[in-house]
Amino acid sequence: MAEAHPVGFQWVMEAKRRGAKVFHVDPRFTRTSAVADAYLPIRAGTDIALLGGVVRYILDNELDFREYVLAYTNAATIVSAEFSDTEDGDGFFSGFDPETGTYVQDSWQYEGHEGSSGSGHTAQERDSAAGLTHESHGAQVGGQTRRDETLQHPRCVYQILKRHFSRYTPEMVERVCGISEAQFLELARAWTQNSGRDRTGMLVYSVGWTQHSVGVQYIRTGAIIQLLLGNMGRPGGGVMALRGHASIQGSTDIPTLFNLLPGYLPMPHHAEHPSFDEWVDSIRHPGQKGFWGNARSFAASLLKAYWGDAATPENDFCYGYLPRMTGDHGTYQQVLNMIDGKIKGYFLLGQNPAVGSAHGRAQRLGMANLDWLVVRDLFMIESATFWQNGPEVATGEIVPQECRTEVFFLPAASHVEKEGTFTQTQRLLQWREKAVEPPGDARSELWFFYHLGRKLREKLAGSPLPRDRALLDLTWDYPTHGPHAEPSAEAVLREINGYDVATGAPLSSFAEARADGSTAVGCWIYTGVYADGVNQAARRKSRHEQDWVAAEWGWAWPANRRILYNRASADPDGNPWSERKRYVWWDADKGEWTGYDVPDFEKTKPPSYRPPSGASGTEGIAGDDPFVMQGDGKGWLYAPSGVLDGPLPTHYEPVESPVRNPLYGQQANPTRKMYAHPVNSVNPSPPQEHSQVFPYVFTVSRLTEHHTAGAMSRTVSPLAELQPEMFVEVSPELAGEVGLAHLGWAHLVSGRAVIEAKVLVTDRLTPLRVDGRVIHQVWLPYHFGFEGLVTGDSANDLFGISLDPNVLIQESKVGTCDVRPGRRPTGPALLDLVADYQRRAGINPGRGWGSSPIPASVSVARRVRWPARSGTVCRRVASICWVCRTTTPAL
Amino acid sequence: MFRGSLAWEGVSGLGLRTFIEGWPVYRQLTGTDPLGRGAAAKSDGSRALTARTDTADSVARSVCPYCAVGCGQRVFVKDGRVSQIEGDPDSPISRGRLCPKGSASKSLVTSPLRQTTVRYRRPYSTQWEDLDLDTALDMIADRILAAREQTWEDVDTQGRPLNRTLGISSLGGATLDNEENYLIKKLFTAMGALQIENQARI
Secondary structure, three states: OOOOOOOOOHHHHHHHHOOOOOEEEEOOOOHHHHHOOEEEEOOOOOHHHHHHHHHHHHHHOOOOOHHHHHHHEOOOEEEOOOOOOHHHHOOOOOOEEOOOOEEEOHHHOEOOOOOOOOOOEOHHHHHOOHHHHHHOOOOOOOOOOOEOOOOOOOOEHHHHHHHHOOOOOHHHHHHHHOOOHHHHHHHHHHHHHOOOOOOOOOEEEOHHHHOOOOHHHHHHHHHHHHHHOOOOOOOOOOEEEOOOOOOOOHHHHOOOOOOEEHHHEEOOEOOOOOOHHHHHHHHHOOOOEOHHHHHHHHHHHHHHHHHHHHOOHHHHHHHHHOOOEOOOOOHHHHHHHHHOOOOOEEEEEOOOHHHHOOOHHHHHHHHOOOOEEEEEEOOOOHHHHHHHHOHHHHHOOEOHHHOOOEEEEEEEOOOOOOOEEEEOOOOEEEEEOOOOOOOOOOEOHHHHHHHHHHHHHHHHOOOOOHHHHHHHOOOOOOOEEOOOOEEOHHHHHHHHHOEEOOOOOEOOOHHHOOOOOOEEOOOHHHOOOOHHHOOHHHOEOOHHHOOOOOOOEOEEOOOOOOOOOHHHHEOOOOOEOOOOOOOEEEEOOOOEEEEOOOOOOOOOOOOOOOOOOOOOEHHHOOOOOOOOOOOOOOEOOOOOOOOOOOOOOOOOEOOOOOOOOOOOOOOEOOOOEEOOOOOOOOOOOOOOOOHHHOOEEEEEEOOOOOOOOOOOOOOOHHHHHHOOOOEEEEOHHHHHHHOOOOOOEEEEEOOOOEEEEEEEEOOOOOOEEEOOEEEOEEEEEOOOOOOOOOOOOOHHHHOOOEEOOOOOOEOOOOEEEEEEEOOOOOOHHHHHHHHHHHHHHOOEOOEOOOOOOOOHHHOOOOOOOOOOOOOOOEOOOOOOOOOOOOOOOOO | OHHHHHHHHHHHHHOHHHHHHOOHHHHHHHOOOOOOOOHHHOOHHHHOOOOHHHHOOEEEEEEOOOOOOOOEEEEEEEOOEEEEEEEOOOOOOOOOOOOHHHHOHHHHHOOOOOOOOOEEEOOOOOOOEEOOHHHHHHHHHHHHHHHHHHHEEEEOOOOOEEEEEEEEEEEEOOOOOHHHHHHHHHHHHHOOEEEEEOHHHO
């Protein structure tokens, strides 16, 4: 955190100054470790084993915050008798379908709910990354649940949890993670001692947790601990995601993502949602409890914002205009489709996949096989010049004269040359004022897309084709100003906020959204940002002039609430758990919830409220159910649905690991998303043969002085000067083993690529003793590429493509490689080196690993010219491998 | 040595008292600036300097464009150009602080490497060419319509609506404004382009 979010880290130091104990868990000793109370070096990819150990420690010693756990979580809820755990299935829960590599979730449900809520086959949910729709709300639960308040029933969640983690002992943590028993116990003690009525503990993570094939379950394990210790919905508690881009939260809320519409409404699926009613009912689940009961209003209001007068109740608000998903349309599937010649055109908007995405070579080969590419950026990035300067030009795989991709580079306006809002990592929207005009042809994205839309509509005017109606009926009349006819960002923000169609008056709360077409709302969770016609995100009341919650600085969704589920900061009766942790409470005299923050609860619903039998929607939430977006109002220790790889987190080894899973026969996440494409491959892991060909673990992260793929830092002279070179950090022990010299060169080889880096020998990396052997880890920054003031090989080239099943995010925080002294070969010899490693590792066409041969039907020739169509650009691929679940079953 | 002898001539010429008073540590110990961070540390040269923040024509309240912490920035403008970017001391998030990247924001927006004109690379070409912005926009619009024409899917095999093209992809948004992402998603959705992604998937 001190490295990648340094200014946010001041608050950790502030907490430390006031007595907080800071633990840092990381494969590499960093500036954060240097000032933490304790540093725990961990084997990359084993966090669930560590956190699972903490869960076991809490339960075995009965250190959970029992009153909180009983009242606010599903610990007492009884689960179906059909459920069986990974402890009984050697790493599989009940319901696994080996055909698709996904689960049928019926047996995971609460007792009596087996056939209803959230059950069913999850193959389609995985392809559409349906887990992402839960960013704003939990999955559904219908009707009443059976509970055992004594927590003794063998099938209550508490007991299931206890059995599930029973083998995650301190000894096992040491065996899996390489963290000593003493260090583990110090962490577990401090965490439990600093939680409860008077104290709270906070968990902070970043992409070190998300970029894994089990990433969602990492965060689930953290959430389980925080719920058991009563750290959710309370000041100083929570699970805090530190996101890495100025508005990456905003681009998830107002999603430029294939499977979502604004406000976490799902993009319709062709088979699941043929009609408006079926689409809406799949979101609101008629008869079920919670705030999604109003989904019809949010959905109708979005379509009304898109299609204005054309959207009427009679035509289902133009629902028919929406494009439909049929499966996985994620960025990695797209890149493979580009290689296969299925995609014509590609827009890159402030993003540099040639460096920033996993498997850089696949990214560049894909872009080299388009009809056209539009790059909008501040700088000439690698993703615009791959056809000219990329590593594949050096190896002969891309020949400029044969590369057909037409490239448009359009300069973009910087953050000071346009106005608008960023949503930062705590859901806070902050409006930026424009300081200066953009230079030359540089324009904002707002300008580009508004005028592109205008041109498309002009060109299509009078078109009789049904497919053009959605563009022609679109509301696209934003006021413009200035010499370049810049559209008004405030007008767009107003539409995002939502307005009354008849009067144009902005709405002040999403509760005002209507399903009859009388309101238009661009993103329902942002309603209120333009309340009273005032740009609330532009508020800048100094921190010196308001309290510590600082509610008048910017605006947080939803409803300017700074801590979600803050009803949990009060006890079931509505009183603060302690004076020290007072935040939101019930004022019995006034008959309302009050406190320092906007209460995350119906303002006048008393703690004593109990829903009448059969109540649904918000009426079904009791006065002591703080988790109002969950179907049962409870924090989920156990997730009966919504998480595709299991109701409880389970330690699986990374897809590429030198270690056999010490806990289960199942080696890696059985539901991970894999791609059987010739360009993709996975290095072998035990029990497969030849894993010793790639004996070392590598992990990547950021430098303080650089930003992601480097477009905004390797181009900036002070930053380039501070970190001028690609390097690899290795321990003195590994340097000795491999023969590396400090400040000399090394090259790293995976089944995809070979890259070189300067060597930094440092005890910031420690060899770990894991399961009786020594595991070496190396660390790389992932910022470097071949353009900019400072250049170097890209660490992301080493990775293959394997994804988390819930959200389709790639495992790019851990992989295996070989490390060799000296510089890498150049030109075709580079491909030969990778091919040699592939041969030695058994990554070969026509053969899998171990005893499972790849069927002839999927084998391909070793060196092919491709893509296989006219006008090819890529002359050859070093070697081809087929790695897919059908050929390498369930490992 | 030459410079040293000049200095000694200065001392003998101006007197010892002036020499000592000209010594910053003396001013620091005796004056109003015990920490030596203001007046005590000034020379004749630095005393004559004026901060760019004092002479700015205008100040914009802004937010750092790098990570998602959301540090407040004040962007100072002189003669239509960014003259300085500093942390916003009012911000309850950052309390005026910026990290090395945030502190380099002025260098980012004024970098000589920034592209300010449209560049165009023809298929099979080995070099870039110039292109007029409006022409580029027009060409891109034509290519979108052609891609839709070639790859449009009205219905699936069972006649259920698809309303889409899988011939167009997009990646990006996490560095952009909410208002921009809103228009991007709205326009792409209306043109039937489904494969819209950004860093949040990565």
